[in-house]
Every structure is written in C-alpha cells, then in structure tokens.
Amino acid sequence: MINEAPGLSAPIAGKKIFFVRHGKTEWNNLFRYQGVTDIPLCEEGREQARKTGLRFAGAEIDAVISSPLSRAYETAENIAAHHVGIKVExxxxxxxxxFGEWEGLTVKEIKERFGEELFYKWRSNQLHVDAPGGESMEKLYERSAQVAKILLERPExxxxxxxxxxxxxxxxLPMLGLPRSNIFWKTRIDNCSISAFSVEAGNRFVLAYLNDTLHLKMSEAVVTSMPIL
Structure with missing residues (x-):
C-alpha cells in the first residue's frame, strides 16, 4: 500500500531508489576537480566500495544502474556482486x-590560473556562472530531469x-520538485554514502534519508546486519 501521508511516519512501502556516490579516488584525496576525467578508485575507495556492497548484501535489489565512469562502475559492481542475476547497467x-578547464586542478590552482573573482562567483552562483569550457547548469538540470523521469518509469x-x-x-532537485538553486555546496554527499528515496502516492518522490555513511565506520560483521531502510 502506498503511503499517502509520509509526514505521519507510516511504514515505507512500494518503490525505493538508493543513491550511492562512488568510492574515493586519489584526486578526491588531493581535492582535485574530477568531473568527466576517468580517475579510478584508490585503495581506500575500493575498501569503501566493498563495505557498501556488504551493506546492500541482505537487501532486496532488482536493478543496479551506474555512471559509465570507472570509479562509479567499480563501486556499482561491488553492490551487484551480492545479488544473483543482477548486472550493472x-x-x-x-x-x-x-568542469572543463578546471578538471585536474585544486582550488588553489584554479584561483591562480583563472582568478579568485571567477571562482568565487561560480561558487556562490552556479546558476549563472560556469567553469570555463565546462557543462552549464542549464544542461545539468535538463539531464537531471531526464534521469528523474527514467527512474520514475522503471518497473523495478x-x-x-x-x-x-x-x-x-x-x-x-527535480526529483523533489524543488526550484533550481545553488546546491553544490549546501548538500553533503560523501564518498560511498547512501541516500534513499521512496515513491509515494501520485508518483511523487520522497526523501527518506541523505548521506548515510555509518557502514564505512563499522566492522564487516556489523555492516552485513545493518538495515538499508
């Protein structure tokens, strides 16, 4: 039965979508902008991905979908490996x-090469200021809306x-029907964190929780018994 009053803390039933950020890379550790540059997981990131896979091991999973970049795909494979017949899409x-010309650079290097004024304009207002040669926020929101629609229409x-x-x-943002905003630095999504949404009455996404990293801090024996939702 679909929950028509999530504010009343009714049990979550029906469709659920879990979002995982990829494990760490060396560029994450060096605070370099990665963007579409295909940087693989580092050893710490592989351990994070392994523990994330264990967190999902006891859950019912019908599909695993990933970005094509290797750091995300390898993380996804660790999750799919615990579920017979599931292949990463x-x-x-x-x-x-x-991030265009900023990829591979640290904040310090960006400021030195492009000027502090541009960086801080972008940081405070990504809606109207783009990284040189990078993806515009208009394009990001367009494809985000496409992803939200795809996920809503998936049968799993x-x-x-x-x-x-x-x-x-x-x-x-489009999943929750929120207006476009400068969200990059206002929402924390750590490496191998888990965020969960349910689909409620009227095909409406509801945020269940955000940025859960507890599994990364626990022993393997504890992780395998931790719930997902």
Missing amino acids: RLNLLEEVN DNIVVVGHGAMLRGLF
Whole structure:
C-alpha cells in the first residue's frame, strides 16, 4: 500500500531508489576537480566500495544502474556482486558534471590560473556562472530531469543508482520538485554514502534519508546486519 501521508511516519512501502556516490579516488584525496576525467578508485575507495556492497548484501535489489565512469562502475559492481542475476547497467546521463578547464586542478590552482573573482562567483552562483569550457547548469538540470523521469518509469521496486557528488546534488532537485538553486555546496554527499528515496502516492518522490555513511565506520560483521531502510 502506498503511503499517502509520509509526514505521519507510516511504514515505507512500494518503490525505493538508493543513491550511492562512488568510492574515493586519489584526486578526491588531493581535492582535485574530477568531473568527466576517468580517475579510478584508490585503495581506500575500493575498501569503501566493498563495505557498501556488504551493506546492500541482505537487501532486496532488482536493478543496479551506474555512471559509465570507472570509479562509479567499480563501486556499482561491488553492490551487484551480492545479488544473483543482477548486472550493472550503464547510464550516460549519470556522468559527473564536466568542469572543463578546471578538471585536474585544486582550488588553489584554479584561483591562480583563472582568478579568485571567477571562482568565487561560480561558487556562490552556479546558476549563472560556469567553469570555463565546462557543462552549464542549464544542461545539468535538463539531464537531471531526464534521469528523474527514467527512474520514475522503471518497473523495478528496489533500484540502486551509483553516481557522482555534483550530479547527484543536481538530480535531487527535480526529483523533489524543488526550484533550481545553488546546491553544490549546501548538500553533503560523501564518498560511498547512501541516500534513499521512496515513491509515494501520485508518483511523487520522497526523501527518506541523505548521506548515510555509518557502514564505512563499522566492522564487516556489523555492516552485513545493518538495515538499508
């Protein structure tokens, strides 16, 4: 039965979608903008991905969908490995935001090469200021809306989506029917965190929780018994 009053804390039933950010890379550790540059997981990231897979091991999962970039795809494979018959599906629309000429650079390097004024204008107002040569926020919101529609129309009841920090922050806005805003630095989505949405009455997405990383802090024995929702 679909919950028509989520504010009353009724049990969550029906369709659920879990979003996972990929595990860490060396560029994450160095605070370099990655974007569409295909940087693989580092050792810490692989351990994070393994524990995330264990977190989902006891859950009912019908589909695992991933960005095509290797750091996300490898994370997704760790989740799918615990579910017989589930193969990771690549969805290009889930690719990270393209940061153009800023990819591979740290904030310090961006300021030195492009000026502090441009960086802080972008940081405070991504709606109207883009990274040089990068993806516009208009394009990000357009593809985010496409992803939200695709996920809503999927027939499966339990879906895991593995993607990237900036793209997921943009995606959650159309899913919740929120207006476009400067969300990049107002929402924390850590590496291998889990965020969950349910689909309620009227095909409406409802945020169940955001940025759960408890499994990364626990022993393997504890992780396998932790609930997902």
